[in-house]
Amino acid sequence: MLGLTRDSVIMRPVPVRSRLLFALLLAVGVVVVTCGGASPAHADEGDRINEFDANYVLDSSGKLTVTETINYHFGDTDRHGIYREFYTRVFHDRYHDVKYDYHIESVSSPTGAPADHDTSTETLWDGSKELKLQIGSPDRYVDHQDETYKIVYTVKGALRSSPGYDELYWDTLGTDWDGAPFKKVKITVSVPGGVQDLRCYAGDIGSTDSCTSAQVSGGKAVISQDGVGAYDELTMGVKIKSGLVSDNKPHIVLHTGLLMLLIGGIATVITLIGSVIGGVLYYRSRGRDQRYLDLPPGTVPASGQQARTGPTPKIEIPVRFTPPPIPVGEAGLLVDGQFQHRDTAATLVDLAVRGAVRLDGAKDDVEVVLLDRSKATAPHESALLEAMFGTKKGSDKRGRSRKRLGQRGSLTKADDRAAKAAARAVGKHKWFVKVPDRVGESSRRQNLTWGIVGILCLGIAASALIGNAMASGRVSQILLMVIVPLLPVVVTLLVVQSRIGKRGVRTPDGRAICDQVDGFRSYLATAEAEQLQFEEGEDVFSAYLPWAIAFDLTDRWTKVCARLVELGRIPDVSPDWYGGGFSISSFDSGLITGSVLSSVQPIRTSSSSGGSSGSSFSGGSSFSGGGGFSGGGGGGGGGGSW
Numbered sequence: 001m002l003g004l005t006r007d008s009v010i011m012r013p014v015p016v017r018s019r020l021l022f023a024l025l026l027a028v029g030v031v032v033v034t035c036g037g038a039s040p041a042h043a044d045e046g047d048r049i050n051e052f053d054a055n056y057v058l059d060s061s062g063k064l065t066v067t068e069t070i071n072y073h074f075g076d077t078d079r080h081g082i083y084r085e086f087y088t089r090v091f092h093d094r095y096h097d098v099k100y101d102y103h104i105e106s107v108s109s110p111t112g113a114p115a116d117h118d119t120s121t122e123t124l125w126d127g128s129k130e131l132k133l134q135i136g137s138p139d140r141y142v143d144h145q146d147e148t149y150k151i152v153y154t155v156k157g158a159l160r161s162s163p164g165y166d167e168l169y170w171d172t173l174g175t176d177w178d179g180a181p182f183k184k185v186k187i188t189v190s191v192p193g194g195v196q197d198l199r200c201y202a203g204d205i206g207s208t209d210s211c212t213s214a215q216v217s218g219g220k221a222v223i224s225q226d227g228v229g230a231y232d233e234l235t236m237g238v239k240i241k242s243g244l245v246s247d248n249k250p251h252i253v254l255h256t257g258l259l260m261l262l263i264g265g266i267a268t269v270i271t272l273i274g275s276v277i278g279g280v281l282y283y284r285s286r287g288r289d290q291r292y293l294d295l296p297p298g299t300v301p302a303s304g305q306q307a308r309t310g311p312t313p314k315i316e317i318p319v320r321f322t323p324p325p326i327p328v329g330e331a332g333l334l335v336d337g338q339f340q341h342r343d344t345a346a347t348l349v350d351l352a353v354r355g356a357v358r359l360d361g362a363k364d365d366v367e368v369v370l371l372d373r374s375k376a377t378a379p380h381e382s383a384l385l386e387a388m389f390g391t392k393k394g395s396d397k398r399g400r401s402r403k404r405l406g407q408r409g410s411l412t413k414a415d416d417r418a419a420k421a422a423a424r425a426v427g428k429h430k431w432f433v434k435v436p437d438r439v440g441e442s443s444r445r446q447n448l449t450w451g452i453v454g455i456l457c458l459g460i461a462a463s464a465l466i467g468n469a470m471a472s473g474r475v476s477q478i479l480l481m482v483i484v485p486l487l488p489v490v491v492t493l494l495v496v497q498s499r500i501g502k503r504g505v506r507t508p509d510g511r512a513i514c515d516q517v518d519g520f521r522s523y524l525a526t527a528e529a530e531q532l533q534f535e536e537g538e539d540v541f542s543a544y545l546p547w548a549i550a551f552d553l554t555d556r557w558t559k560v561c562a563r564l565v566e567l568g569r570i571p572d573v574s575p576d577w578y579g580g581g582f583s584i585s586s587f588d589s590g591l592i593t594g595s596v597l598s599s600v601q602p603i604r605t606s607s608s609s610g611g612s613s614g615s616s617f618s619g620g621s622s623f624s625g626g627g628g629f630s631g632g633g634g635g636g637g638g639g640g641s642w
Contacts, residue, residue, distance in 0.1 A: 046075025062247025081136015157251035176638025194219025199237035205631035320519030337504035339419035345596035350546035360579035365406030383421035387414035411599035431510030529563035
């Protein structure tokens with residue numbers, strides 16, 4: 001028997017849950033519309049936008065007509081074309097979304113590239129929605145590495161109103177271009193009555209750096225920007241005379257409309273009980289991890305050895321005294337199926353310990369200094385550094401890149417890209433039967449609680465909706481009797497699928513490495529300073545700190561190490577990866593994790609000057625309440641090649 005390695009290979013079972021659910025939905029005549037289906041799209045390595053030219057024309061009705069001319073450089077010519085994404089529904093507050101009504105008018109290519117196009121709508125993990133415009137032919141590749149595309153579309157609901165003026169506060173590019181930077185951006189804006197004032201910001205989300213050139217000429221806004229990073233934004237604020245545009249406010253809509261009438265509740269509750277029991281049985285048969293039944297936890301068969309596999313029984317996992325041989329970020333994803341924000345914090349500290357970055361602590365925040373990219377060996381580590389620092393040379397005296405943490409939204413994109421890279425990596429390792437559907441901050445207990453509550457609420461609410469429709473003559477009694485009893489079954493299957501999708505089902509190899517992670521977590525959670533075993537001179541504090549952060553055991557670990565200092569087993573000195581000047585006995589564990597956690601939170605609406613992080617709405621203005629910033633407007637989205 002051998003300890004599991006990262007190169008283990010297993011067979012992947014084929015899940016059948018989706019087919020079962022789809023058959024049930026067809027039985028009751030429910031049409032499920034799912035997002036996706038198109039071939040995967042992404043920006044190829046070496047892609048860039050040579051020139052992005054956008055002309056905005058606002059009429060008195062509030063309709064915004066936009067003409068985008070995009071000169072796109074493909075990294076190679078085995079690409080079919082480009083795609084463009086626009087947010088159509090974004091978060092506003094607890095109960096409301098902001099809705100943008102887009103309509104694609106025309107698509108063409110002045111250079112003769114294939115300009116076939118189709119659109120699709122996708123609901124994203126955070127509940128926002130986007131319209132995807134895919135341009136090109138699946139049967140043809142582009143003829144040249146540089147092609148030009150012209151897109152004409154209209155938007156309604158783009159304006160916002162403040163006392164004394166209206167405003168087009170707009171994210172023009174979007175931050176999700178998948179690695180393709182902009183070499184040159186040109187924008188012109190025409191509005192009724194002429195542009196009264198203009199603001200323009202370019203850079204990272206939250207940046208207040210002004211654009212290269214932004215001026216009002218002949219009543220039009222004329223903006224020019226030299227270079228915009230792939231994950232950066234260009235946001236403009238155009239002031240308009242009040243009273244000249246009729247539709248001058250955001251289109252605010254409710255998250256969900258529910259009619260609280262109770263008809264058919266008894267039937268729903270009865271079938272609900274049965275569906276919950278069925279859901280539990282379904283989960284036990286389909287949702288539990290697989291394991292090598294004849295081998296100790298944490299091991300896999302030797303080459304040529306046969307071993308039975310089956311659902312994981314309840315067994316005790318042995319304590320492991322050293323970290324598993326996998327990156328700490330992948331370990332966090334493997335344990336609960338989620339790449340949580342603390343996994344990002346753990347990855348940053350691990351990179352610092354290994355010399356890829358240095359953390360400089362200040363009174364209230366932390367600054368990350370890039371030292372050596374080559375020491376980021378895991379895909380999610382490279383993705384994190386690329387999203388944080390890009391490829392630009394830094395501006396300090398030694399030419400190093402720096403990133404200050406603590407500002408809300410400054411690490412949101414980096415956190416998301418690290419999570420996606422980690423998910424792809426564990427997929428290649430074949431640690432999951434199916435890689436979890438979504439990676440991000442999540443609580444398993446909270447998911448279970450809200451899943452049960454959701455079944456109850458949705459069952460009763462659905463009965464009320466159907467009952468109300470029946471009273472209005474829009475549904476027959478027979479249809480009511482069919483749908484009401486079956487609806488809880490459908491909802492239960494959806495909840496069970498959601499739980500399986502978020503947590504994931506581990507293969508026997510994945511379960512074995514997860515046992516190693518669980519065993520080391522037990523060690524850090526229970527070992528006392530007097531029991532720890534490590535080599536003399538080893539910096540055990542730094543070596544295990546990333547794992548303690550990932551396991552949410554940072555406070556305990558620092559207390560154990562402070563005790564090691566008291567016992568004289570380790571020196572009370574500041575490690576070289578941290579420039580904050582602390583000693584182990586005085587280490588503030590909350591400064592690093594707190595800075596990261598606040599940085600990955602998306603910018604949300606506030607009473608004075610809200611903001612957005614790609615898919616949330618800022619209720620503020622670029623002319624008041626503290627001014628504007630990059631990423632603070634409406635719109636947004638992204639693009640790339642496919």
